[in-house]
Amino acid sequence: MLKESAERFVSGEAGFQHTREGIRFSPANWKTMADLGWLLLMIPEESGGLGGGAIDAALLTESFGRGRLITPYISTAVVAAGLLARADDFSTHSALLESIGTGQALVALATEESSSRYDLNRITTAAKRAAGGFTLSGEKIVVQDGAIAGHFLVSALLEGKTTLWVVDKDAAGLTRRAYRTIDRAPACDLSFADTPATLVLADAAAPLERAIDQARVLLAAEALGCMEAALSITAEYIKTRTQFGRTLSSFQTLTHRVADCYVKCEQLRSALFRALSLIDAEPRARGAPASAALITAIEAGEFVCGQAIQLHGGIGMTEEYVVGHYYKRIRAIGRTYGDLAYLRRRYIDLTQRSA
Amino acid sequence: MNLQFSDEDERFRHSIRDALKDLVPPDMARRTRQGVHPTKADLKAWNRIMYERGWAAAHWPKEYGGTGWSPLHVHIFEEELAAVDAPFLSYFGLRLVGPLIFTFGTEKQKKQYIPDILTGDTFWCQGFSEPSSGSDLASLRTTAVREGDEYVLNGQKIWTTEAHYADKMFCLARTNTEVPPQKGGLSFLMLPMDDPGIQVRPIITIDEGHSVNEVFFENVRVPVTNIIGEEGRGWDYAKFLLGNERVTNAHVPRAKRDLVLLKQMAETELRNANGTLDEDDVRRRIAKIEIDLDGLEWAVLREVIGGSRSPAIASALKIVASELQQHMAELAVDLIGARGRVYYDEADLERNDLAASPPEYVPGLAARQLFLRATTIYAGSNEIQRGIIAKQQFGL
Ligand SMILES: Cc1cc2nc3c(=O)[nH]c(=O)nc-3n(C[C@H](O)[C@H](O)[C@H](O)COP(=O)(O)OP(=O)(O)OC[C@H]3O[C@@H](n4cnc5c(N)ncnc54)[C@H](O)[C@@H]3O)c2cc1C
Numbered sequence: 078m079l080k081e082s083a084e085r086f087v088s089g090e091a092g093f094q095h096t097r098e099g100i101r102f103s104p105a106n107w108k109t110m111a112d113l114g115w116l117l118l119m120i121p122e123e124s125g126g127l128g129g130g131a132i133d134a135a136l137l138t139e140s141f142g143r144g145r146l147i148t149p150y151i152s153t154a155v156v157a158a159g160l161l162a163r164a165d166d167f168s169t170h171s172a173l174l175e176s177i178g179t180g181q182a183l184v185a186l187a188t189e190e191s192s193s194r195y196d197l198n199r200i201t202t203a204a205k206r207a208a209g210g211f212t213l214s215g216e217k218i219v220v221q222d223g224a225i226a227g228h229f230l231v232s233a234l235l236e237g238k239t240t241l242w243v244v245d246k247d248a249a250g251l252t253r254r255a256y257r258t259i260d261r262a263p264a265c266d267l268s269f270a271d272t273p274a275t276l277v278l279a280d281a282a283a284p285l286e287r288a289i290d291q292a293r294v295l296l297a298a299e300a301l302g303c304m305e306a307a308l309s310i311t312a313e314y315i316k317t318r319t320q321f322g323r324t325l326s327s328f329q330t331l332t333h334r335v336a337d338c339y340v341k342c343e344q345l346r347s348a349l350f351r352a353l354s355l356i357d358a359e360p361r362a363r364g365a366p367a368s369a370a371l372i373t374a375i376e377a378g379e380f381v382c383g384q385a386i387q388l389h390g391g392i393g394m395t396e397e398y399v400v401g402h403y404y405k406r407i408r409a410i411g412r413t414y415g416d417l418a419y420l421r422r423r424y425i426d427l428t429q430r431s432a
Numbered sequence: 433m434n435l436q437f438s439d440e441d442e443r444f445r446h447s448i449r450d451a452l453k454d455l456v457p458p459d460m461a462r463r464t465r466q467g468v469h470p471t472k473a474d475l476k477a478w479n480r481i482m483y484e485r486g487w488a489a490a491h492w493p494k495e496y497g498g499t500g501w502s503p504l505h506v507h508i509f510e511e512e513l514a515a516v517d518a519p520f521l522s523y524f525g526l527r528l529v530g531p532l533i534f535t536f537g538t539e540k541q542k543k544q545y546i547p548d549i550l551t552g553d554t555f556w557c558q559g560f561s562e563p564s565s566g567s568d569l570a571s572l573r574t575t576a577v578r579e580g581d582e583y584v585l586n587g588q589k590i591w592t593t594e595a596h597y598a599d600k601m602f603c604l605a606r607t608n609t610e611v612p613p614q615k616g617g618l619s620f621l622m623l624p625m626d627d628p629g630i631q632v633r634p635i636i637t638i639d640e641g642h643s644v645n646e647v648f649f650e651n652v653r654v655p656v657t658n659i660i661g662e663e664g665r666g667w668d669y670a671k672f673l674l675g676n677e678r679v680t681n682a683h684v685p686r687a688k689r690d691l692v693l694l695k696q697m698a699e700t701e702l703r704n705a706n707g708t709l710d711e712d713d714v715r716r717r718i719a720k721i722e723i724d725l726d727g728l729e730w731a732v733l734r735e736v737i738g739g740s741r742s743p744a745i746a747s748a749l750k751i752v753a754s755e756l757q758q759h760m761a762e763l764a765v766d767l768i769g770a771r772g773r774v775y776y777d778e779a780d781l782e783r784n785d786l787a788a789s790p791p792e793y794v795p796g797l798a799a800r801q802l803f804l805r806a807t808t809i810y811a812g813s814n815e816i817q818r819g820i821i822a823k824q825q826f827g828l
Contacts, residue, residue: 395637
């Protein structure tokens with residue numbers, strides 16, 4: 078049922094529309110998603126949510142991929158909601174979590190720094206005790222959905238440990254430089270100068286890794302949606318486009334290319350199912366398949382969506398046509414919660430080196 | 433084959449290097465490094481600078497305003513230009529229509545068009561592709577019907593690079609629909625872009641840049657003297673142009689410069705990454721690119737000094753060069769981490785004052801990678817090139 082309503086949603090008004098506007102974020106879509114209960118899905122029941130699982134969320138993100146819908150769903154309703162629900166002092170954050178569920182609050186995760194390269198513990202942003210609480214100093218880059226967020230979940234070092242904090246967008250000493258990414262998602266760089274912050278997790282390394290593994294798997298599901306849609310559009314296209322007096326589909330090199338793309342999609346679907354089935358397992362058993370799913374998505378996505386452009390010829394290169402947008406989303410997915418280099422290293426660490 | 437640069441070649445290289453010192457304005461050089469679509473102003477300004485040195489058409493024979501240098505010296509010259517980040521001069525006049533005019537045009541046409549191509553006062557664009565005729569170019573439908581001393585053109589071109597910069601277009605049109613296009617049906621015509629019957633509409637590509645266009649013709653009247661060469665021989669001339677492109681399309685000098693920049697970038701990123709980049713993987717990818725590029729350069733030099741002249745070689749060069757360009761751009765984006773997904777608009781490129789200021793090479797890399805997806809599509813797609821190799825080399 079969730080799948081049907083998600084497909085209906087993206088194939089209706091919410092789906093891909095060509096626009097020359099900068100950022101693609103629709104408050105109206107976000108409200109509809111809240112009304113449908115989707116933003117409560119990944120919040121535990123005891124925290125007022127629906128207590129759904131990653132499989133449900135993956136149905137949604139796969140549909141978003143298919144419909145080329147850019148939303149802050151993963152960053153806010155999965156990652157931020159999941160982390161706030163596990164806050165050391167839940168009562169401090171319950172109001173913010175509640176407003177995520179109702180669609181009123183957008184909360185972005187700020188972990189990446191100039192030389193951290195997705196390693197959550199290689200950071201320099203520091204927390205320190207100040208009169209009446211704590212402050213943060215440092216900077217974060219390419220904060221997903223950061224340009225539209227009202228709050229940030231920020232990782233910082235305190236006494237050698239990775240800790241997690243919530244910072245209001247209007248907090249003193251916070252500078253935000255908003256921009257967008259190649260897939261028209263909102264993002265920003267942040268710099269903190271003695272910026273007041275409230276503690277969420279005093280020992281954030283493990284919960285962060287867990288939340289981001291979830292995000293990785295959901296991104297892999299979104300990538301699959303992108304790829305399957307791009308592939309079916311391409312297969313249809315070569316059936317109708319004629320050159321040299323015949324349809325492109327009469328050239329076997331092209332039909333075999335389509336077949337190769339199908340194989341890649343199926344490989345990804347299997348990797349995705351495996352990762353989803355292990356998403357609640359202990360860190361090692363969860364982390365390796367989660368990394369594997371995103372690695373597969375990045376590699377297969379580059380091929381499938383790249384070939385979708387290639388097989389279209391010139392029209393595939395245009396901003397006005399849809400296949401290029403699938404390709405760009407894949408390129409962005411491949412450098413959000415880890416890129417190939419990082420994910421391969423993590424996979425090797427988890428599977429070939431002893432704990 | 434033994435290819436060594438003689439002392440004389442080396443002296444030549446050094447004289448060029450000295451002459452080019454400080455010749456490229458620094459902001460023009462930066463735009464050349466960062467951008468993938470040159471601005472019209474840069475193309476004009478640089479064309480003028482080159483013209484004043486007598487170098488705008490280095491590869492042309494002397495009598496038409498070229499240098500008369502040997503192909504090897506032209507290659508050296510282009511390498512030195514690329515090394516100082518000089519913009520690539522507008523292609524269509526100097527590389528395509530100019531040689532076509534001085535080879536097949538009338539004396540009058542040579543006098544009329546060549547000087548302004550050399551100075552860069554006239555920019556050209558190439559109107560070949562049409563919506564239903566891309567790979568199958570010969571099927572094009574634009575018609576040029578003779579009425580007295582004029583041709584009347586109707587139809588549409590698409591993917592016309594720099595049509596929005598151009599003063600003139602050279603195009604292929606059907607002057608005779610009774611005979612097959614390859615056997616007398618097509619002719620080469622020159623059109624002024626300011627004709628009221630010509631309409632140019634921009635096409636924005638996935639990098640969000642503007643270099644290609646749609647061009648519409650509605651009863652565009654041009655004198656019959658605007659035909660290049662003979663009526664009905666358009667297909668032969670198109671093949672002549674493709675032959676000329678075989679070496680330039682490999683873009684070896686620019687690729688060598690890109691590799692130098694890529695290696696510098698890799699060292700910087702490896703240093704800053706502090707162990708978070710996979711150094712072995714980065715170095716292996718660079719080595720692969722370097723090996724392929726050195727191979728490509730030798731393939732080009734073999735052609736330049738009078739090699740095989742097999743049509744299959746031109747296709748092989750196109751395949752290798754286009755994929756190499758893509759691999760280099762992909763590695764560059766991979767090197768910059770999460771910033772590889774940031775969209776930098778043109779104002780960002782100019783300002784370069786971002787909050788957590790990334791290095792100068794960062795803005796523009798992601799867009800370049802996206803645009804270079806087109807290298808395997810344009811100038812004869814790589815699928816078409818494979819077909820040519822199979823047919824020409826093996827009769828398959
Ligand atoms: C950035 C850019 C700049 C360009 N600049 C110019 C320009 O300045 N002037 C100009 O005239 N044109 C220009 N072109 C057009 C370019 O030459 C065409 O896009 C190209 O010839 C492909 O044609 P098409 O786009 O119609 O694709 P199609 O011909 O429809 O091809 C679609 C797909 O089918 C494949 N295919 C087609 N035929 C076969 C076959 N027989 N066997 C196997 N596979 C096949 C192709 O390889 C491709 O993958 C430009 C294109 C681009 C993208």
